[in-house]
Amino acid sequence: MQHLSIPAALVFLLASVSILGADDDMRAGAGMVAITPPAGVPLAGYYHKRGASGVHDELYSRAIVIEKNGVQSAIVSLDLISTRRGFVEKARELINDRTGIPSENVMISATHAHTGPVLADDLLFKSQGASDPAAAAFMKELPGKIAQSVCAAYKRLVEAEALAAIGNEGSITFNRRFHMRDGSVGWNPGKLNANIIKPAGPIDPEVPVVYFREPANKNPLAVYVNYSVHLDNVGGDLISADLPYTVTENLRKAVGDQLVTVYTSGACGDLNHVDVQWVEPQRGHENAARMGTILSAEVLRAWPRLEAVEGALQIKTRLVVLEIPKVSTEAFANAKEIVRSGNDRNRKNFMQLVNANKVLDVAEREGKPFQVEVQVITLGDYLAWVALPGEIFVELGLDLKSSSPFKQTIVAELANGSIGYVPTSRAYRQGAYEVVSARCVKGSGEKLVNAALDLLNACYSNATTD
Numbered sequence: 001m002q003h004l005s006i007p008a009a010l011v012f013l014l015a016s017v018s019i020l021g022a023d024d025d026m027r028a029g030a031g032m033v034a035i036t037p038p039a040g041v042p043l044a045g046y047y048h049k050r051g052a053s054g055v056h057d058e059l060y061s062r063a064i065v066i067e068k069n070g071v072q073s074a075i076v077s078l079d080l081i082s083t084r085r086g087f088v089e090k091a092r093e094l095i096n097d098r099t100g101i102p103s104e105n106v107m108i109s110a111t112h113a114h115t116g117p118v119l120a121d122d123l124l125f126k127s128q129g130a131s132d133p134a135a136a137a138f139m140k141e142l143p144g145k146i147a148q149s150v151c152a153a154y155k156r157l158v159e160a161e162a163l164a165a166i167g168n169e170g171s172i173t174f175n176r177r178f179h180m181r182d183g184s185v186g187w188n189p190g191k192l193n194a195n196i197i198k199p200a201g202p203i204d205p206e207v208p209v210v211y212f213r214e215p216a217n218k219n220p221l222a223v224y225v226n227y228s229v230h231l232d233n234v235g236g237d238l239i240s241a242d243l244p245y246t247v248t249e250n251l252r253k254a255v256g257d258q259l260v261t262v263y264t265s266g267a268c269g270d271l272n273h274v275d276v277q278w279v280e281p282q283r284g285h286e287n288a289a290r291m292g293t294i295l296s297a298e299v300l301r302a303w304p305r306l307e308a309v310e311g312a313l314q315i316k317t318r319l320v321v322l323e324i325p326k327v328s329t330e331a332f333a334n335a336k337e338i339v340r341s342g343n344d345r346n347r348k349n350f351m352q353l354v355n356a357n358k359v360l361d362v363a364e365r366e367g368k369p370f371q372v373e374v375q376v377i378t379l380g381d382y383l384a385w386v387a388l389p390g391e392i393f394v395e396l397g398l399d400l401k402s403s404s405p406f407k408q409t410i411v412a413e414l415a416n417g418s419i420g421y422v423p424t425s426r427a428y429r430q431g432a433y434e435v436v437s438a439r440c441v442k443g444s445g446e447k448l449v450n451a452a453l454d455l456l457n458a459c460y461s462n463a464t465t466d
């Protein structure tokens with residue numbers, strides 16, 4: 001280098017340029033493929049069957065492929081209620097066959113949209129029409145479409161730089177568990193309920209943003225956006241991606257037509273959009289548009305603070321065993337009867353139905369514990385993505401973020417498979433909906449967080465020793 005022969009100011013300028021400029025050996029590409037099922041398909045999200053009457057906006061599989069010094073990884077988001085281990089494994093296999101990206105380097109998560117198709121291979125969804133041929137046809141094609149989106153991203157790999165920032169938006173997400181005047185912890189107690197004392201848990205207002213672009217011409221490639229709010233903002237029977245639709249549209253307008261936005265949900269098992277102080281119903285496509293507009297504005301507000309992220313790309317995964325609750329013969333018989341005569345229209349029946357679905361689901365495992373995957377992808381010593389397999393309580397996500405050595409840690413829930421709700425141990429003592437529904441035992445959430453932290457710490461020590 002010739003730095004010694006040029007003036008100090010220029011050296012500083014060159015040094016700054018090299019910090020902010022391209023990371024020479026990094027490539028990235030983005031792709032998206034529509035996965036919208038035909039009208040008539042049963043929709044997911046609630047405990048009763050409802051067929052889609054049409055399409056409000058398309059559902060997508062969206063992918064970013066990152067390559068650094070020969071290491072390749074794919075990050076995929078699906079506009080779906082959840083991920084199932086079966087289709088994740090199948091998609092990873094196809095991706096590996098077609099691109100060579102190792103299966104364990106592929107992270108696939110779902111946004112949790114409640115206005116997408118039911119997933120056919122889950123007992124929980126039987127009451128929602130999972131055995132419908134349209135649901136089965138959707139599932140059959142899904143792995144191929146996921147692989148197509150990753151292949152599209154792979155084919156477009158170009159020299160790229162990654163930039164990251166964290167926005168903060170605390171006005172559209174709320175903890176939906178509340179301490180009530182009768183001493184209980186209530187779930188979604190309803191607007192302006194005079195028996196509410198205070199929320200029973202925190203929120204996570206962070207809006208992590210990771211932007212990929214071409215270094216020379218600044219062409220946009222992809223942006224990864226993550227936020228912790230339950231994606232049940234629409235309702236009704238039109239297919240929709242929910243608020244990511246508006247986020248995606250707004251970012252495309254503001255950043256560039258070719259931008260692929262990959263939206264994922266953070267730990268939000270106990271959060272939703274319902275502001276109990278606000279009397280308005282907060283439903284429908286208008287509500288999703290309002291939420292998406294506010295969120296995309298926050299992403300754009302964070303834009304000037306985007307910082308270049310450099311360093312090695314690392315991926316680590318671990319299988320974690322989670323025990324399941326015991327089911328008595330009597331509980332099993334009761335559950336069967338409740339599901340058979342299923343009625344979720346009043347609250348008492350609803351909780352019984354939730355419990356009965358859980359009991360049947362757990363009984364089908366015949367005592368076999370879950371074996372779930374925890375996966376981390378890290379970039380340098382700055383950025384980390386953590387994939388967790390369920391609807392994770394926000395405190396678990398917050399704990400993970402604050403205990404992680406990485407400056408920016410992103411949690412993607414419902415990733416690489418899902419076991420349903422994963423409450424904190426504290427919530428198990430309090431009960432209410434998510435705990436009634438949870439298929440895993442108390443302590444499972446903390447076990448997942450510890451596994452993720454082990455992996456993060458292992459990546460971090462590699463990141464700082466080169």
Ligand SMILES: [Zn+2]
Binds near residue numbers: 112230
């Ligand atoms: Zn949900």
